[in-house]
Amino acid sequence: MEYLDFRSDTVTQPTAEMRDAMASAAVGDDVYGDDPTVNELQDYAAELTGMEGALYVCSGTMGNLVSLMSHCARGEGVLMGVGSHTWKNEAGNAAFIAGVMPYPLDDSTGLPSEESIRASYQPKGNVHYANTTLLAMENTHNSAGGLPAEVGPFSRVASIAHDFGMKVHVDGARIFDAVAFFGNDVRDYAGCVDSIQICLSKGLGAPMGSIVCGSRDFIDRARRYRKALGGGQRQSGIAAAAGLIALRDMRGRLADDHKNASALASSLSEIGYDVEFVQRRTNMVYFKTDGDASRLADLCKKKGLLIGPAGQGRIRMVTHIGIDGGAVSRAAAILKEIKAAGA
Ligand SMILES: Cc1ncc(COP(=O)(O)O)c(C=O)c1O
Structure with missing residues (x-):
């Protein structure tokens, strides 16, 4: 059976252009810094974000982890939203690999609040705290x-942390x-x-x-942690060739995903599902079910539709390059x- 796959935007198939680029990519040993395609991707990313350097890593999880390790020494603390991927979905790696203590912040509205940062901040010098x-x-x-954060509030939150002398990392998966969504520039965020x-x-x-992008020193440290975690790859230009097309040519298509997600959210509301309201919808639709989310997912699967139970009776559906208007209607x-x- 061919499925309509709304579980995540990670389920996409590479485009024909990506496959061609992968087949013909110029490669070298990236641990020696010799892979021209990886270098091109990194240079392009640094230029795009306006940051000094960039590092290609295996996954988002690895990118967040090497960032954490590059910013924090063991035994230090990191403020993290309890709804964030780094808190919930990265296997507890902050604690068990980086050796840092995560402090929980309320981020139910997307950004951590100013009060929660002030309340959780722990200065150096008190032996009781990380x-x-x-x-x-x-x-x-x-x-x-x-939910996308606007540059204004995003920058305000970052500057509170900076005023305390903390560094700021953003998981910009x-x-x-x-x-x-906002029609702004990634540099607006990266600059904060x-x-x-x-x-x-x-x-x-x-x-x-x-x-991962950051200062030259930060990238040097991140490169070492990437190696320590086993993420130093050799002819990874084969993968980076597709990544370069993704970063260069695919940003313009994301607005289609947002349009499709809005259409899906409207249809599900009309049908009577309890769709979660979001002020600014990008490519995700969460809704609640009275019954068992896994059972609903099983019923959908039998009919050729894959959806993602997301815990606490929530279901997540995500639009992506493999989903068009027809797939939303189906x-x-x-x-x-x-x-x-009645299921
Ligand atoms: C917000 C966010 N950050 C990080 C990641 C981790 O990415 P990866 O699956 O490549 O490790 C994900 C994955 O879905 C994510 O949704």
Whole structure:
């Protein structure tokens, strides 16, 4: 059966152009810094974000982890939203690999509040506490509904952390969804933080890989941690070739995902699903079910539709390059049928 796959924007297939570029990519040993395609991707990312350097890493999780390790010494603290991917979905790596203590912040509205940062900040010098040296944010914020943060509030939150002498990292797995939504420039965000992680393998459609950007010193440290974590790859230009197309040519298509997600959200509301309201919808639709989310997912699967149970009775549906207007209509029709059958 061919499925309509709305589970995530990570399920995309590489485009024909990506496959061609991968087949013919010029490569070298990237641990020696010799891979011309990886170098081109890194240079392009640094230029695009306006940061001094960039590093190609295997995944978003690795990008966030090397960033954390590059900013914080063991035993230090990092302020992190409890809804963030780094808190919930990266296998607890901040604690068990980086050896830093995550301090929980309320980020249910996407950005951590000023009060929660002030309340959680721990200065150096008190032996009872892990000195907080980093604030980690997420934009767009996945579990807050794919919510993009505007530059103004984003920059204010970052500057509070900076005023305390902390560094700021942003998990910008989907930062270009925020950029597409507001029509601004990624430099507007990158200019407020000390590092940014950008996934190439989400809405941008590459089969793998992420980019981390920051200062030259930060990138030098991140390169060492990448190696320590086993992420130093050799002829990785084969993958980077697709990543370059993703970063260069696919940003413009993200607005289509947002349009499709809005259409999906409207249809599901009309059918009677409890769709979560988000002020600014990018490529995600979360809705609640009274019943068992996994059972609903199973029923959908039998009809050729894949959706993502997201915990606490929530379902997530994500639009991406493999989803067009027709797929949205078919998905809504399947969910309507299931609702009519009382499931
Ligand atoms: C917001 C966010 N950050 C980071 C990641 C991690 O990316 P990866 O799956 O490439 O490790 C994800 C993955 O879905 C994500 O949604």
